[in-house]
Amino acid sequence: MDGKILDNDISRVVEADRAHVWHHLIQHAAWTGEAPKGDPRIIVEGRGMRVWDQKGKEHLDAVSGGVWTVNVGYGRERIANAVRDQLIKLPYFAGSAGSIPGAQFSERLIAKMPGLTRVYYTNSGSEANEKAFKMVRQIAHKRHGGKKHKILYRERDYHGTTIACLSAGGQDERNAEYGPYTPGFVRVPHCLEYRAQWDLEGEDYGIAAANAIEEVILAEGPDTVGALCLEPVTAGGGVIVPPKGYWPRVQEICRKYDILLHIDEVVCGVGRTGTWFGYQHYGIEPDFVTMAKGVASGYAAIACCVTSERVFEMFRDESGDPMSYFRDISTFGGCTAGPAAALENLSIIEEEDLLGNTVAMGEYMLDQLRALQDKHAVIGEVRGKGLFLGAELVSDRTSKEPANEKQVQAVVADCMAQGVIIGATNRSIPGFNNTLCYSPALIATKDDINQIVSATDAALTRVFG
Numbered sequence: 001m002d003g004k005i006l007d008n009d010i011s012r013v014v015e016a017d018r019a020h021v022w023h024h025l026i027q028h029a030a031w032t033g034e035a036p037k038g039d040p041r042i043i044v045e046g047r048g049m050r051v052w053d054q055k056g057k058e059h060l061d062a063v064s065g066g067v068w069t070v071n072v073g074y075g076r077e078r079i080a081n082a083v084r085d086q087l088i089k090l091p092y093f094a095g096s097a098g099s100i101p102g103a104q105f106s107e108r109l110i111a112k113m114p115g116l117t118r119v120y121y122t123n124s125g126s127e128a129n130e131k132a133f134k135m136v137r138q139i140a141h142k143r144h145g146g147k148k149h150k151i152l153y154r155e156r157d158y159h160g161t162t163i164a165c166l167s168a169g170g171q172d173e174r175n176a177e178y179g180p181y182t183p184g185f186v187r188v189p190h191c192l193e194y195r196a197q198w199d200l201e202g203e204d205y206g207i208a209a210a211n212a213i214e215e216v217i218l219a220e221g222p223d224t225v226g227a228l229c230l231e232p233v234t235a236g237g238g239v240i241v242p243p244k245g246y247w248p249r250v251q252e253i254c255r256k257y258d259i260l261l262h263i264d265e266v267v268c269g270v271g272r273t274g275t276w277f278g279y280q281h282y283g284i285e286p287d288f289v290t291m292a293k294g295v296a297s298g299y300a301a302i303a304c305c306v307t308s309e310r311v312f313e314m315f316r317d318e319s320g321d322p323m324s325y326f327r328d329i330s331t332f333g334g335c336t337a338g339p340a341a342a343l344e345n346l347s348i349i350e351e352e353d354l355l356g357n358t359v360a361m362g363e364y365m366l367d368q369l370r371a372l373q374d375k376h377a378v379i380g381e382v383r384g385k386g387l388f389l390g391a392e393l394v395s396d397r398t399s400k401e402p403a404n405e406k407q408v409q410a411v412v413a414d415c416m417a418q419g420v421i422i423g424a425t426n427r428s429i430p431g432f433n434n435t436l437c438y439s440p441a442l443i444a445t446k447d448d449i450n451q452i453v454s455a456t457d458a459a460l461t462r463v464f465g
Contacts, residue, residue, distance in 0.1 A: 010054045014039050025426065046074025049441050049448055051421075059416070062440045062452045063423045068235065068267045068388070071294040072348045073441040079299045079344040086340035094334045095121055105339035108346055109304070112276045115285050118312045120305040121339070123332035125266035125292030126160025128303040129229070132262050132288040133164055134328060135307070136227040137184075139260075139314050142324070148226040152216060152259075155190040156237030156429060159229060159264050168229055171237055171428040186220055188213045188228075192240045194381045194392065194400070195432075206243030210250045222257040227288075232278030235267040236428050238435045239390025241383055247282035260311070262288040266303070267388070270294035271349050271442050274359040274386035281385065287311050295342050302338025354442040361444045362386040368453040369438075375457070378403055378464045387444060391436040391456075402434040407463050411436065414459035420452055 017040050018031055030037045042054040051059050051074065064070045072079075086101055093099060106119040122128045133151060140149035153159065153168040160166070166174070167181035170190070175181070189197060191209035198208045217225050228250070234240035254261045261284070268278030269291035275281055277289060287310065292303035317324035349355065366384060369391055373379040380394035393403035393411075408424050415422045423437035436456065440448060 010042070010044075014042060014054060017042060046070075048073045048075060049444060050074070058419055060420045060448060060451055060455075062438050063421055064439050064441050065298050066421070066423070067293065068272065068439040069293040069298040071271055071442050072297045072345055072354065073443045076297070076299065076344070076348065078348070079297070079341050082340045082344045083300055083337045086336050090336055092335050094331070095329060099334075099336045099339070101336050101339035101343060105342045105346075108343060109306070113289065113306060115308060116289060116306050117309040118307045120307070120326075120330075121333035122303045122305060122330040123301045123335070123338075124160070124303050125264075125290065126162045126165045127330055127333075128266070128290040128292055128305045129159045129165050129168070129262075129264060130162055131305040131328060131330070132227075132229070132290055132307075133168070135288070135305075135311065135315075135326060136260060136262075138326065139311075140226050142314060144223075144226075147224055148258075150184050150186055150220055150225045151262075152186050152188050152213065152225060152228045154188050154230050154234070156192065156234050156240060157190075157229075157231045157264070158234075158236045158428070159231075160266075173427045173430055173433070174236075186216060186225075188216045190234070190237070190240065191242045191246055192234075192238065193243050194383070202243060203245035206245030206247075207249050209243065210246050210253060213250065214253045214256075217253070217257055217259070222259075225257065225259050227260040227262050228254055229262040229264060231264045232268050232282070233273060233385055233388060235388075236425060236437075238392065238425055238429070238432065239384050239388065239437055241385050242282075247279075247284050251284045260287040262286065262290070265289055265291045266293055267439075270345070271355055271358055272386055272388050272439065274355055274362055276355070278385070295345065296338055297341075297345050299345070300337040300341035301332060301335065302342055349442065352443070357444070358386045358442045361440075361446070361449060362389070364446060365389055365438070365440075365444075365449045365453070368449060369456075372453060372457055372460070376460045376464065378460060384438075387438075387440055387442060389438040391438075393434045393436065402432055403464075405433045408434050408436070410463045411456070411459040414462055415455045418455045418458065420455035422452065422456065 031040050043051050045052045049061055051061050137149055140146055155170040157170040159168045164182045166178050167185040169175050189212045193205045200208050263279045263286040265277050287308050289306045296302045315326045369382040373382050378393050379391050380397055381392045384390055393408055395401045395403050412424050425433045425435045
């Protein structure tokens with residue numbers, strides 16, 4: 001022995017992590033200080049739908065990398081090889097010029113998005129949404145004397161972590177302590193029928209929820225509202241599938257008042273709900289679609305702000321005005337690894353018919369969770385689309401009183417101890433962090449789903465009796 005630290009000395013890795021890494025969404029008090037009570041978790045390896053931590057424990061990942069990202073599963077060598085080959089050829093050039101994978105992926109992507117024509121590359125979902133917001137604001141100045149600048153967003157929806165994205169964020173706990181916010185963002189009511197705001201049901205409820213958006217537009221003044229930004233299915237705010245009738249009415253309202261429709265597909269995009277994009281379930285025609293997580297399944301950083309030709313044409317100006325074009329850049333939007341990985345990601349989804357699998361396994365998992373609902377009174381409602389599902393926990397089904405948040409987190413922790421990683425709404429809606437969240441990779445099998453549901457069953461029994 002020459003006294004050198006071995007590369008596989010995992011204890012040294014854990015201590016380096018403890019000392020220097022600032023983890024996301026985690027309180028570090030238990031890991032640090034004079035007497036740490038535990039170690040940070042290090043995920044060492046992944047294959048298919050399973051990951052292993054620093055202790056060698058295997059976990060079935062039912063949340064695709066923790067935040068709905070690894071859509072095609074772990075260990076895809078063809079994606080890694082495509083990224084390696086591209087990095088050797090050309091790793092980066094600023095987005096003021098093009099690249100081969102950037103052009104190729106844009107063509108493949110647009111072919112799946114009828115009515116949309118242009119792809120603006122960025123490096124995260126937050127940044128993609130920021131680009132759309134900036135386009136709306138610049139259009140307001142170019143076309144409307146700066147007046148039509150307001151951007152509407154929905155209660156419970158989430159659009160990113162920057163200050164502008166938090167300004168468009170409908171999750172008050174996630175926003176708390178980060179104000180003052182960017183002006184000009186206006187909230188509209190949520191559309192969760194389970195937490196009904198009107199004494200209506202089904203399509204009548206969906207239309208009423210959409211009409212509530214029109215009421216806000218009229219109150220603000222239609223000539224001041226430039227865009228409406230919505231998730232097709234609300235993600236971290238409780239996995240909310242809009243009621244029937246909602247989306248057609250939303251589209252009608254936007255057209256009536258000349259309001260640009262911005263659909264945030266950062267979670268739902270690229271197969272998660274069983275279609276290429278969540279909005280495609282509803283027959284609507286957006287002006288902006290933003291996406292990130294599933295675009296390359298986490299194998300490289302990439303996000304896109306996709307627009308219609310109508311939006312693009314508003315910035316194509318031959319007048320010679322030096323201020324007329326979209327004066328924006330995303331430094332890492334020029335990385336070529338992202339589109340190279342995204343091309344392989346698309347091919348895998350197509351060749352393995354993962355959209356078809358997502359529909360079939362999503363229906364199966366929904367049925368299994370509803371069977372759990374019959375068994376456990378604590379489950380108030382099960383909802384979702386494709387392999388994007390939630391189970392809202394309540395202490396009383398009649399009153400719909402949310403289950404205690406600590407107990408909800410105890411269910412997540414119990415599943416983790418069983419070797420199954422699930423999620424739950426977290427620091428989102430005050431008093432309503434009570435929905436278990438599931439988003440297994442699009443490769444999930446019935447055996448995988450049975451293991452996820454079985455772990456949830458056992459955890460609910462232990463926590464709630």
